[in-house]
Amino acid sequence: MKAFSYDRFGGGDVLHASELPDPVPGKGEVVVAVQARSINLIDIRVRSGTMGLLVNKRFPKVPGADLAGEVIAVGPGAEGFKVGDRVFGAADPFKGGAFAERIALSALNLCPIPDGLAPDVAAALPIAGLAALQSLRDLGLLKAGQSVLIHGATGPVGLFAVQLAKRTGAEVTAVGSSGLDTARRLGADRVVDYRNGPGLPKGLRFDVILNFSGKFPFALGRALLKPDGRLVEPSPTIPLFIGSKLGNLFRRKKHMALAAAVRRADLKLLADLAATGALEPDLAASFPFDATREAYAMVERGGVIGKVVVTS
């Protein structure tokens, strides 16, 4: 099958078109003929070789977690799907595999695509949508009437979080730069451009802070949390992961580390919202499969508002 792969860690130049063996479904797996994928930062971090022990050194590696397509084979014990089903979901982001014509992955990582949802829109949802949903609901414990600061609201995860927080009934403050009009359109009550002005209005306190920018760590953010507030760290290191859990035993304000889990129920929740127009992935650009390198280059240059997808 056709794929894009790399044989060593590095920049975008290590990614090349290749021919790889067709995947065979293992126990609990299905094979999906991929029709669309979307790019996440984690793809680029894995390729760069900076993820330490989280990523093995076996090559070739195929990037990409998010995907949508059609089931073409069902392995032993893979429940819930048959050949011909339209599905979307995510491969293990540390392993990748979506930038190929076909992929074998656990059936548990997939969900049927609801009627009315196009594969490219479905492929834009998984990792960024799950990270936003689980940050707000499972780690932030956000409730109606509470206030949330989304620091880094104009990236793909932040834009999903703005919409999901608004749907929860929270008051949303969004910090970002050029995508703030989009954040406002998608539901932010207050937008703050980090490039200029006085920053956040004085005196504001939040129930939940999401540090999607990576520039608002707990040491800085805790002063802006309400007494029982929670700050979510989306890219924790292993020491931070352990340290925050231990520290939380001794403080009211909590520092929560995110490791987004690919769960069918959460994929379904995102897809159902997207199918009714209640959640917008805001597709920034769509590339054909042969232009995979250009798609990654666009994301790596920065300044993209929304998700970049690669189809067929």
Ligand SMILES: NC(=O)c1ccc[n+]([C@@H]2O[C@H](COP(=O)([O-])OP(=O)(O)OC[C@H]3O[C@@H](n4cnc5c(N)ncnc54)[C@H](OP(=O)(O)O)[C@@H]3O)[C@@H](O)[C@H]2O)c1
């Ligand atoms: N743990 C998990 O399972 C998981 C899963 C998915 C994502 N993540 C993490 O979630 C985070 C967000 O992902 P993403 O794809 O949305 O990232 P992204 O595209 O890099 O977005 C980063 C955001 O931070 C903003 N920003 C940059 N510099 C800033 C500054 N100095 N002050 C305030 N805001 C600033 C950017 O604004 P502008 O672009 O407008 O300048 C943008 O809104 C990343 O750390 C990612 O690794 C974690």
